[in-house]
Amino acid sequence: MKQASTAPPQGCPKALTGITGLNEMTDGGLPMGRTTLLAGGPGSGKTILALQFLAHGARDCGEPGIFVAFEETSQRIVANAGGFGWDLPSLLEKKVLYFLDAQPAPDLVLAGNFDLSGMLAALEGQAGAMRSKRIVIDALDIVLALLPDAMAKRREIYRLHDWLLRHRMTAIITAKTGEGAESVMPQSFGFMQFMVDCSIVLNHSVVQGVSQRNLRVQKYRGSAFDENESPFLISKRGFEVAVARTLGHVDANVTNERVSSGIERLDTMLGGGYYRGASVLITGFPGTAKTTLSGAFAEAACRRGEPTMFVSFDSDGSEVVRNLSSVGIALDAYIQSGCLSMISARTITGSAETYLVRIKMLAQEHGARCLVIDPVSTLSKSGNELTAHSVAERLIDWSKAQGITLVCTSLLDEMSNQSEGGSPLQISTLADTWIHLNYLVQAGERNRGMSIIKSRGTAHSNQVRELILSDTGVTLADTYSAGGEVLMGTLRWEKESAERVSAELAEAAAQLKQVQLDAEEAELEVRLKSVQTELVAKQVEKALLIRAIESREREAARGRSRMAELRGADLNMAAE
Known part of the structure; x- marks a missing residue:
């Protein structure tokens, strides 16, 4: 054939x-x-x-x-x-x-x-x-x-x-x-x-x-x-x-537009907020408020009217909404309006590829402009170690290509010795902005500290700031240091209180010294006035004395002249 x-x-x-x-x-x-x-x-x-x-x-x-x-x-x-x-x-x-x-x-x-x-x-x-x-x-x-x-x-x-x-x-x-x-x-x-x-x-x-x-x-x-x-x-x-990015791949469009992180002071530290379409990584130990920072970003995006999707691998969506409301982050209204899509992925199992495909599909269906994944470290769970890093890379590339601002949290092991440890997925080098949260243990208490490890393309603060959560919202405290050490929590309060007391005592002492100086000045002024009066009297007495002397001398001179005149008359009479 x-x-x-x-x-x-x-x-x-x-x-x-x-x-x-x-x-x-x-x-x-x-x-x-x-x-x-x-x-x-x-x-x-x-x-x-x-x-x-x-x-x-x-x-x-x-x-x-x-x-x-x-x-x-x-x-x-x-x-x-x-x-x-x-x-x-x-x-x-x-x-x-x-x-x-x-x-x-x-x-x-x-x-x-x-x-x-x-x-x-x-x-x-x-x-x-x-x-x-x-x-x-x-x-x-x-x-x-x-x-x-x-x-x-x-x-x-x-x-x-x-x-x-x-x-x-x-x-x-x-x-x-x-x-x-x-x-x-x-x-x-x-x-x-x-x-x-x-x-x-x-x-x-x-x-x-x-x-x-x-x-x-x-x-x-x-x-x-x-x-x-x-x-x-x-x-x-x-x-x-799933194809990895290759050489010759067309870069995504970039913009200088900024979007708010949802925390005003964090925006200031970042020079105006996150870049539109950037990837943001928030790392930290359990309980350091990673979800809170993500929720603040989601709320800010919804206030701007941007469709947002929040994927939670740790808790049910309803629990996340309830917990965030305790720190002044209200998401209920945005969920009801359809602007915010809460995805509860706590019980979903499968490969990292499965997670990626489902996230992409749901985000496209929602038309998301902003995406939160809490935490992205779930991709590296048992059985996914070999593929998780590649999936995380493709997630970031995909979000950039779609112009989606991506905020991911990554959970660190609390028992590890990492102080600023990167993500278990090793994607910290890929993220445009990396924010690290940790605990600072002082005076028998834990306080939350926040620092910006990097933020590409913008000047950013290098300070460690205390993250304060209250029922009125989330904010960052001003940096406070003493003896070269940053103080937070009650230790900071005690130090500030002691400084206030010391300042009050110093002010009282200064006021007392002022009164004493005023009294001494008044006494000197009285003495100076008395001396000045005595000086004037002496000057008057001296002037009177001088005038008297001058008067006597004038009288004496007139007397001598008269005497001479009289004597001259006697001479004239003798000649006749």
């Missing part, structure tokens, strides 16, 4: 899968007009992926498809897919989707030669009538198991592959692998991995009681692809692959 060329067409055109993340991993989709092998163990999601690929092609790409079912009947497949929202019955009614039931009878006894020629002839007629572009051969291993030897199996695989290439249909062939971590394909069937142009392996395992699913593109001829394993999830929308 002449084999058709297996070289991919020039430029390797792609067929979109309609599966979130898979198009990114394969750089655009599956090879168009070529065959893809989809291998995985029982329950790994092979049929769902293949059926979603067909439904997307028929509904959104104008490419009718055929599903060949060797394991389950078409009625069961359509019924099982009813919860994904693909509306397969309407596609069947429009004749853009066709199911071929090819399940071997349970009591089938093989006699004589057996091949796929009859089925392929029937498919050729159906494909021509529909002008189908896509086809899925589901559970081919079921029919191959009926063949007597490896040579017969290989012959039929070649026959099928040649038929697919001649008709240039974009095909998916699903096949089972062994159970367990190895997931090895049976040797008699594994050689097909070398024949096809694209090979994808699905794995499903349970780690510490938590279901973990991942996908890996094993090969892709003529195209770049992501070689690493990527987690995936089967959600109510179908198959979703």
